[in-house]
Amino acid sequence: MSGVPAAPGLLGAAWMIARKDLAIEFRTRSAFLSALVLSLLSIVIFYFAWDPTAIGAADLAPGVLWVTFTFSGLLGMHRSFGVESHDGAMDALLTAPVPRQSIFLGKALANLVFVLGVQAVALPAVALFYNLPVGPAFGALALLMLLASIGLVAVGTMFAGMTANTRLAELLLPVLAMPFFVPIVMPAAKTTALLLAGRPIGEAFAWLRILLAFDLVFAYVCMLVFPLTLDD
Amino acid sequence: MTSPSHDPSDRRPGADWLLLAAGAAVAAAVTRAVWFTPPERLQGYAQKIFYLHVPSAWVAFLAFALTALSGAFWLFLKDPRLDRFAESSAEVGVIFTTGVLVSGPLWGKPIWGAWWVWDARLTLTLFLWFLYLGYLVLRGVVPEREQRARYSAVVGILGAVLIPFIHLSVYLFNTQHPMPVVANPSGIQMPPVMVKTFFLSLGAFTLLYVALVRSRYALAAERDILDDDVATDR
Numbered sequence: 001m002s003g004v005p006a007a008p009g010l011l012g013a014a015w016m017i018a019r020k021d022l023a024i025e026f027r028t029r030s031a032f033l034s035a036l037v038l039s040l041l042s043i044v045i046f047y048f049a050w051d052p053t054a055i056g057a058a059d060l061a062p063g064v065l066w067v068t069f070t071f072s073g074l075l076g077m078h079r080s081f082g083v084e085s086h087d088g089a090m091d092a093l094l095t096a097p098v099p100r101q102s103i104f105l106g107k108a109l110a111n112l113v114f115v116l117g118v119q120a121v122a123l124p125a126v127a128l129f130y131n132l133p134v135g136p137a138f139g140a141l142a143l144l145m146l147l148a149s150i151g152l153v154a155v156g157t158m159f160a161g162m163t164a165n166t167r168l169a170e171l172l173l174p175v176l177a178m179p180f181f182v183p184i185v186m187p188a189a190k191t192t193a194l195l196l197a198g199r200p201i202g203e204a205f206a207w208l209r210i211l212l213a214f215d216l217v218f219a220y221v222c223m224l225v226f227p228l229t230l231d232d
Numbered sequence: 233m234t235s236p237s238h239d240p241s242d243r244r245p246g247a248d249w250l251l252l253a254a255g256a257a258v259a260a261a262v263t264r265a266v267w268f269t270p271p272e273r274l275q276g277y278a279q280k281i282f283y284l285h286v287p288s289a290w291v292a293f294l295a296f297a298l299t300a301l302s303g304a305f306w307l308f309l310k311d312p313r314l315d316r317f318a319e320s321s322a323e324v325g326v327i328f329t330t331g332v333l334v335s336g337p338l339w340g341k342p343i344w345g346a347w348w349v350w351d352a353r354l355t356l357t358l359f360l361w362f363l364y365l366g367y368l369v370l371r372g373v374v375p376e377r378e379q380r381a382r383y384s385a386v387v388g389i390l391g392a393v394l395i396p397f398i399h400l401s402v403y404l405f406n407t408q409h410p411m412p413v414v415a416n417p418s419g420i421q422m423p424p425v426m427v428k429t430f431f432l433s434l435g436a437f438t439l440l441y442v443a444l445v446r447s448r449y450a451l452a453a454e455r456d457i458l459d460d461d462v463a464t465d466r
Contacts, residue, residue, distance in 0.1 A: 158390075162383055167373045176370060176387065179363045183397035190404075210401050221393055225386045228307070231379060 010105070013098035017106025022113060024083055031079040032117060035072040039122040042068045047129055057130040062192035065126055066185045069119055069145075070152065070178075076114040077156035078173050080107050081164035090164075100227035108157040108219075115149045137195040144195070147208070148188040150215045155180040158222040162229035180218070187211045254443035257436035261429070269429040281339040283429055286414070287437035288331040289357070295325030295441060296364060300392040303385035312456065315381035318388065319371060320448035322364050324441055329361045352402040359398050363391050377456070 008016060025032055046064045084090040093103060123141065127134040134141060159177045163169045187207035194204045201208075265283035272279035299322040306314040336354065337347040348354065367387050374380040413421045420427055 155390075162386065163370075166370075168369075172366075172370060172373060176366045179359050179366065179398075180390070180394055182359055183394070183401045186401045206404060207401075210397065210404075214397050217393060217397075221390065225389065228382050228386050 008098065008102075010099050010102050013096075013102035014105035014109060017093075017098075017103060018109035018113075021080060021083070021107065021110035025110070025114065031076055032114065035075045035114070035118045036121055038075060039068045039072045039118055040125055042071065043122065043125055043129055057132055058196040059193070061126055061130050061132055061196055062189040064130070065123065065192060066148075066189045068122055068126075069115070069148075070181055070185060071174075072118045072122070073111075073115045073149070073152050074156060074174050074177065076118065077111050077153065077160045078163075078170055080111050080114075080157065081160050085164065094230060100230060101223050103230075104157060104161070104223050104226035107161070108153050108222075111153045111157050112149055115153055116146065119145050119149065132196060134196070136198070140195050140201040141192065143201075144188060144191050144208075144211075147211050147215060148184050151184040151211065151218055152181060154215070154219040154222045158226055158229065161226060165231065183210055183214050248443070248447050250439075251443040251447055254436065254440040257439050258433075261433040261436040264432060265429050269425055272426075275343055278339050278342045281335050283433040285332060285335040285339065286430070287434045288328045288335065290434060291437050291441045292325050292328040292332055292357075292360070294438070295321045295328060295445075296360060296391070299325060299364075299367075300388040303381075303388035306381055307385050310378075310381075312377070312381070315377075315384065316449055316452040316456070317445070318381075318384060319452055320445045322367055322371075322384075322388075323448055324444045326361065326364050326368060327444075328437075328441070329357060329364070332357055333361060350402075352399070355402040356395070356398055360395070363387075363394070367391070377459070 043064060046060070046067075050060055081090070084093060123134065123145070126132065156173070156177050159173055159180075163172045163176065166172060187204075187210050190207050191201070191204040191211075195201065261283065265280055269280075269283075271277050299318045302314045302318040302321070305311075306318065336357075340349065341347050367384060370387060371380055371384055374383055414427070414430060422430070
């Protein structure tokens, strides 16, 4: 009976890394609170740039929501590799006997929880400040936010890993990632608009299909290429 | 403290004959398009932009496709020449995309009544431009050669995967860009004199692409040699 535990598999290691990141985040709460405050601030600022007599709240809200989600998500994802930059933490992670894909999956999972956590507060805030009836569409909206966040997080985590060690990391991440968010934000905003207008989710089928395909393709491709963005 | 060395191989480069020839070909194509091709019946002189706009778009797409391909091959072969080519082709591609994005509105204003519309092809071209500007910025901030090539290859490949998705999503918006008149399934929809001018222009622009990439490649090769020299001197 040896005291050395067996090396975890792909998903086991990913789960451990995600739990580690979430534990750091839960104990410090610094990034989560920043992202949350940023979201609320941008929702409020959008309000003051809005003429309610010209554009209805349900027409404006999809844009506000998805711009806010995109930026706060990027903030969180940039941080996810930032926490590894001190004390050679990244080197320790790289020498650990885990597959490189596990690092990607673990980071992405932690980022997904982060992004969904911010959205869980930002959506009710938009409903409150813009006086929107999100109640009836809540289930469909939650599903949509999950689908869109998977794509955002897959691409964002990959680029966050790539840019973490470069000059201009915090500027380069959005510049590289934003073009990839087009096929996510466009379907998500369109579907949100339909849902807020009280239409059934079936009418957004064409958009959701693009979103789902994007998630599957990019989650897989980003996991495959992620080891290429690490430096041994 | 060292005085500047005068290595015998350190000569000034001669004239770039290919680039001069390409410039002359483009000038000839433009001259023919402006003065020796009849104006289009409905669009008038605005249609002349077609002879610059479409060849530029062709070169831009060709450049980006070759950038992505050479990046992918670099991952397997690790040949620095492939990365230098990707760098050169991406840079030239961005220039031509800028040409497309500038020449399009010049035609759009008189014909559509608006400089810009959120049409599928315009949007796709705009995002290609953003994507490859990001690619060039990334290259600029990664000093280490092998790492730069690896990152660039990844962005090139992901970009190639992204294009169909942007295409799909922007096509769900309505499209008002003119349908192809040359690569049309039911044959070329243009009188022969215009077709001739168009293909002359297409050839001239492709030659210009080759010449610019060749010249930019030479610059990248010189830079790499210089970097190696600096590294060994240290």
